[in-house]
Amino acid sequence: MCGVLGAGGAAAGAPQAFRWAGDPEGGAPFVEADPSRPDALVGFDVEIAGLLAQSLGRTPEFVNIQFNYIDQSIARGDAEIGLSGIEDTPARRASLAVTVPYYEFREVLSVRAADAQRIRSLADLRGRTVATLGGTIAYEILLRAQQDVGLQAVSYEDDVHPFSDLVVGRVDAVLLDNVLAERRKRAMTGFEILPQTIAIGHYVGVLSQAQAPMRDAIDATLRGAMRDGTLERILRKWSVWNDDQPRLFARVIAGEQVPAVVGLDTSASVATMSRWRAARVYLPSLLRASVVTIVLSVLSMALAVAIGVGIATGRVYGGPGVRVALTSYVELIRGTPILLQLFVLYYGLAAAVRLPAFVAALIGLALNYAAYESEIYRSALEAISVGQLEAARTLGLSERQVLTLVRGPQAFRLALAPMTNDFVAMLKDSSLVSVLTVLELTKQTQIFATNLGSWVIPGILCAALYLAMSLPLAALARKLESRWKRPTA
Amino acid sequence: MTAADTSPILTIDQLQLNRGARQILKGVSLTVGRGHLVALMGPSGSGKTTILRTLAGLEPFQAGRIVIDGLVFGGGEASNRATLSQLRRKVGMVFQFHCLFEHLTALQNICLAPVHALRVPPHQAEQQARALLTSFGVEHRADALPRELSGGEAQRVAIARALAVEPPVLLMDEPTASLDPERRGELGALLRTLTGQGRTLLIATHDEDFAGEFATRIVRMRDGVVT
Numbered sequence: 001m002c003g004v005l006g007a008g009g010a011a012a013g014a015p016q017a018f019r020w021a022g023d024p025e026g027g028a029p030f031v032e033a034d035p036s037r038p039d040a041l042v043g044f045d046v047e048i049a050g051l052l053a054q055s056l057g058r059t060p061e062f063v064n065i066q067f068n069y070i071d072q073s074i075a076r077g078d079a080e081i082g083l084s085g086i087e088d089t090p091a092r093r094a095s096l097a098v099t100v101p102y103y104e105f106r107e108v109l110s111v112r113a114a115d116a117q118r119i120r121s122l123a124d125l126r127g128r129t130v131a132t133l134g135g136t137i138a139y140e141i142l143l144r145a146q147q148d149v150g151l152q153a154v155s156y157e158d159d160v161h162p163f164s165d166l167v168v169g170r171v172d173a174v175l176l177d178n179v180l181a182e183r184r185k186r187a188m189t190g191f192e193i194l195p196q197t198i199a200i201g202h203y204v205g206v207l208s209q210a211q212a213p214m215r216d217a218i219d220a221t222l223r224g225a226m227r228d229g230t231l232e233r234i235l236r237k238w239s240v241w242n243d244d245q246p247r248l249f250a251r252v253i254a255g256e257q258v259p260a261v262v263g264l265d266t267s268a269s270v271a272t273m274s275r276w277r278a279a280r281v282y283l284p285s286l287l288r289a290s291v292v293t294i295v296l297s298v299l300s301m302a303l304a305v306a307i308g309v310g311i312a313t314g315r316v317y318g319g320p321g322v323r324v325a326l327t328s329y330v331e332l333i334r335g336t337p338i339l340l341q342l343f344v345l346y347y348g349l350a351a352a353v354r355l356p357a358f359v360a361a362l363i364g365l366a367l368n369y370a371a372y373e374s375e376i377y378r379s380a381l382e383a384i385s386v387g388q389l390e391a392a393r394t395l396g397l398s399e400r401q402v403l404t405l406v407r408g409p410q411a412f413r414l415a416l417a418p419m420t421n422d423f424v425a426m427l428k429d430s431s432l433v434s435v436l437t438v439l440e441l442t443k444q445t446q447i448f449a450t451n452l453g454s455w456v457i458p459g460i461l462c463a464a465l466y467l468a469m470s471l472p473l474a475a476l477a478r479k480l481e482s483r484w485k486r487p488t489a
Numbered sequence: 490m491t492a493a494d495t496s497p498i499l500t501i502d503q504l505q506l507n508r509g510a511r512q513i514l515k516g517v518s519l520t521v522g523r524g525h526l527v528a529l530m531g532p533s534g535s536g537k538t539t540i541l542r543t544l545a546g547l548e549p550f551q552a553g554r555i556v557i558d559g560l561v562f563g564g565g566e567a568s569n570r571a572t573l574s575q576l577r578r579k580v581g582m583v584f585q586f587h588c589l590f591e592h593l594t595a596l597q598n599i600c601l602a603p604v605h606a607l608r609v610p611p612h613q614a615e616q617q618a619r620a621l622l623t624s625f626g627v628e629h630r631a632d633a634l635p636r637e638l639s640g641g642e643a644q645r646v647a648i649a650r651a652l653a654v655e656p657p658v659l660l661m662d663e664p665t666a667s668l669d670p671e672r673r674g675e676l677g678a679l680l681r682t683l684t685g686q687g688r689t690l691l692i693a694t695h696d697e698d699f700a701g702e703f704a705t706r707i708v709r710m711r712d713g714v715v716t
Contacts, residue, residue, distance in 0.1 A: 388590060388591070390545075390584070391582075391589075392601075393577075394546070394582040394651075395602035395606060395651075396574065396602055396607070397605060397606050405605060406592075409592050410590075413592065
């Protein structure tokens, strides 16, 4: 059963579409583009979606949603159901209509082969760095262990780079479910999956609360597929069938209430708290993330200014070779996405230079912004009148002194307003570095929202913190601009 | 008219300057005695300002020779860094629009070159700058930015800035262009004081009355030659 990427609405007279959301970036065995037909999808979630659509008398239509945003998309009605290896959690149960679980997985640790004998549990990872996918049960487990055991939790945006960073030594272990770990093990060498189970969880489908009647119909279909072996055939086909599944199926068919997670105390989950209590619980971590954002932005901007001044000076005063080289750099940076640059710097160069995430983020932002800053400084330098420069030269100042004492200070005043604008932009662009596992304000807010099952309070808090950082900066810039206002007479 | 030492401090000999295919100066020769105020006059485009800019080391020239207070240089040396450095100890320039540094106060404008080009200690440079401002009657404007100065005040600060490095020759481009009659008279008196102190002034001007009243000699130009 294959879903069709980007399929349009149903034709007149054809069955109504059954819109289901998933993230093909997650890949097999869940949802991935068919290697032989890239416009078609394959995976066990694709087949389950087909099964559900058929039972409803409808045609499956795939909606491509990034994994982290599937809950929000379902809540706002972009699709009727989310199916993409979505975990059953208290937050999802509180904010969405969740189907019965159709697969049971185990959270397992993966470590480098050399550590396999020494590490048995999270307690053995005190002082070590452990990676996982953000917004998952595994991340919640690691956050608890961070406090209880003293390990360092690192969250990733995808489930591939935790393992590649494990192999190159950036992290010491990966905690993810057995399906993801075994899939990665088939494609990569240099690590081992430990047999111990850290926690047990389940994959479910998620619908908006308004779709509870459809959820009940889907639950009936899933139970039927468990009874008649359809689901087993699908899971066997994708090599994820194991002895845990018959036990789960028996409990689901018997109507037993299956707990969302086993092995993680979810009684203190923010999803079970009042919104305001949850906000109070998360506020300290949001404030810590704000510190990361402001420190990263200030250091990156300082470096970007220094490099930008160098580039601008080289382009104005340098020889033809220097000018061509610097212009090429500026055009290369401006012509490629910053996300690509961050990926290349952190992951692409990892074999040669293993930069820590914060350092890579700092350098990546600085190198990107330096290109834009240099254009501001270059145009500001070129805007200083020739008369000012000639007056300085006739007084016997060297070209270097003309630049540092006359041209540079005047150009700085011209550049101040756009520089401030860029700094405020950097405060916000710094959220991009979460792809390098840096836990800054936007990423922390996303984690908060995922765990809470709502973006309203996390969004308001996040916006307030960004404004608390950017408004004083804008006020300071206005003050400096008025003090150093360029003479008009 | 000030009685001046007649020994030449400035000699221009067959100066030729081209901009692309266009000949701007076509073999200008000129001698200026020490302590003189010489006015270069002529229609726009005759080459007056170009001569001042060449003497200030702002325009390279193709042929001819310039001698200023013993410093001799020809066309090929005009862009030589060492020659330019020596030249700028000999010649100060006051631009038509003053070109005061917009980010610095009047006092800072005057102190900049002594401190950074001549390595005069800052406190000493400031004392000398204040003395210059006082002698030009604008000491009360020491802390004003250029945009806060009147045209006459800005010109006096510009003259003080040029004189702060104590050049024996001062060049001025259209010094009366933005002055009312009263200020023109004050400027003339100030320039007479400077020539009385032994400085040599070469000014480019369209102002016949001013030149007639204050210059020791008028040199007329047309189409890049002295007539």
